[in-house]
Amino acid sequence: MNKALLSIGTNESKEINLALCHQLLDGLYQDIHYSDTSVTTPYGVHYKSDFLNQLAIIYTDKEKEEVYKSLKSIEKEIGRTPLDKEEGIVKIDIDLVIWNDEVLKPADINRSYITDLLPSLQG
Numbered sequence: 001m002n003k004a005l006l007s008i009g010t011n012e013s014k015e016i017n018l019a020l021c022h023q024l025l026d027g028l029y030q031d032i033h034y035s036d037t038s039v040t041t042p043y044g045v046h047y048k049s050d051f052l053n054q055l056a057i058i059y060t061d062k063e064k065e066e067v068y069k070s071l072k073s074i075e076k077e078i079g080r081t082p083l084d085k086e087e088g089i090v091k092i093d094i095d096l097v098i099w100n101d102e103v104l105k106p107a108d109i110n111r112s113y114i115t116d117l118l119p120s121l122q123g
Helices: 014-028 064-078 082-086
Strands: 002-010 031-040 051-060 093-099
Touching: 002 014, 002 064, 014 031, 014 051, 014 064, 064 093
Parallel strands: none
Antiparallel strands: 002 051, 002 093, 031 051
16 A cells, blocks of 8 residues: 655635645545645745645555655646746645655755644645
8 A cells, every 4th residue: 555645735715725625636546534634824925825734544445656746636627727826826736745664855844844744744
């Protein structure tokens, strides 16, 4: 069984997009646990709206590449496009941060939206 830490963020239609993200993730992963949420100011200069952030832990028999592809598919289904980033819009961003014991996003692991939410995550 694989264990993955996901980081979820949105800065547009935040509550709606996060709820849709939950619905889609719950449909793919039966063993999933969510953290509390937090609102953070954006990293980077071209994002203008604050982000709604959340973490999730999934347990799955799927391989890392399959999980990664499923996350990108959910982003597209919610409406994320390559042009959005240029406009500072993030409808939804789902990052695979840790896979089992491998940190895949070392630059992100110490950011406040992860360190602040990690204690609230059960699983």
